[in-house]
Amino acid sequence: MAPGWLDIHGHFFLPRTAVEDAEFVKASHAAHFMISEAPQFRPDEMLAYNDAAGISMQMLSYIPLTTRKLQQANDFGLSIVQKYPSRFGLLAALPTDEPGEALKEIERMRTQLLQPDGFAVTTMRGGIGLGHESLRSVWAELNKRGEVIFVHPNAYLRGQDGRPSPLIDVAFDTARTITDMIYNRVFLDFPEIKWVFSHCAGAFPALSGRVLLLGTESWVPNHKGITTDDIKKQISSIYVDTAASAETGMEPAVRMVGIEHVVYGADCGVPCSTERTMEENKAAVRMIAKKDGDSEQVGMNGFRLFPRVRIRAQS
Template sequence: MAPGWLDIHGHFFLPQTAAEDVEFVKASHAAHFMISEAPQFKPDKMLAYNDAAGVGMQMLSYIPLTTRKLQQANDFGLSIVQKYPSRFGLLAALPTDEPGEALKEIGRMRSQLLQADGFAVTTMRGGIGLGHESLRPVWAELNKRGEVIFVHPNAYLKGQDGRPSPLIDVAFDTARTITDMIYSRVFLDFPEIKWVFSHCAGAFPALSGRVLLLGTESWVPNHKGIKTDDIKKQISSIYVDTAASAETGMEPAVRMVGIEHVVYGADCGVPCSTERTMEENKEAVRMIAKKYGDSEQVGMNGFKLFPYAEMRAQS
């Protein structure tokens, strides 16, 4: 058994100049995200927290806005895994607004001697959502390979009502994305992909019953003829992580997908998370998991998705 939990939701960033850090803070403030400084990726600091938190393996991801930076981020992420193979894994970012480039990046990441553990995408990129028809060749390739895809809400959205998007907007962003993917048959047509949605799938667990009840009514556009049983099957196939949402979000998610499809996520490495909030969330995960039989299960579930990472963690 691997030592410690697997955390699927760790963030990293490329090194920036002081001027770039200043611009990052300005842009964050314009989006109502009142941070005092730009985040810095410090692996030793993250490992120190992980040691204290009982996390043995952490998956890192970062999805920059441009394809060139995205490729640089993937290369930098692999270099971190190479330095700390028993502690970090990489979910390589894909530019889903450029399907051709996404296919190239899949090939590039899978041709490396040290490979990424899976892939990461954002809910919306360049106006293209994950249910868009242009992405079907990308999903087909990932389906053929049986990949894990981690789905993070759009971190670049400006928050509504004068508050930052990480507070509540990300939850609705995720819910809209899952709903669109259901009507686009993504989960049905590409069943070998394991989709992991962050933050307990946002608002979707609370809305899933509504989608099941009303989703096939005549007044709902349904161009691909999705049936109620199709909706049930698609919902039950997804995975969720617990990042910053366990206290009130985990039990609805468990009822929706089962405890086996819930994996631990800390949301480590970003300004919206602190050691206090991550610890409070982790204790909620442990408490709720215990109701289903084993307080450690959710923390260990991620290793079933990433067997190679489990091997590295044991070394």
């Protein structure tokens, strides 16, 4: 029997003390994110929602600020998968501000008895973006292994104009990151990596035509000499998820990369998502996918990225 959908975009958190919860809420309010309580990872609640939503498998990720916490999160994430192997997968976090530590974490994760299903990175960490030259050794290792890399916007980005960054700032953060990666040939030089950008790649699909039109003009710095064809090839290689963006973001993304490169993401497990917002977004995914002939396609596309996960989901 075929499984239900794969959701590539689920979140978890490490257990926290009451003091840490209070600090989390205080920091969120300082960043204009007006939550009433700190989020907790409650697998039973997430599974209950997934059952109702027709989600058979959910990929989890969490990228803490420090390398030590990041390693703890990866270990905790693997323990979740061990307990629920047919329902959860793990995209292990990498500390991209410390390339040497990132290489060590890849090796550590890939020598575990139970291994993650892929890796997760954030657009900017410690002032280092994903197009930075220092990360080429990390991408080379992941390219050699043919890994899937899930790219999440910077969750610690401070919003502008008194509003929280998840509202619109993260969309421009993602667009800026993709553009920088294009000019640094990341997608060309490491073609065996499958990059999945969350939230329909933010604002980038709407701006991709502008990058193609103007990106190789003489007034644009282009130190690696990319051509318009190089830009087209790089753009067409990426994948996007649909989290919190399908209503107006999915159609530009489909035009940019094709329906085959769009995978379902719910953004489950964080305060900026509720059952209502996830269901409205999922309805938009179905409606737009149906225009291409199959309302279920986007929900199943993720299994092509993670074939072993499909086997687990059917067990």
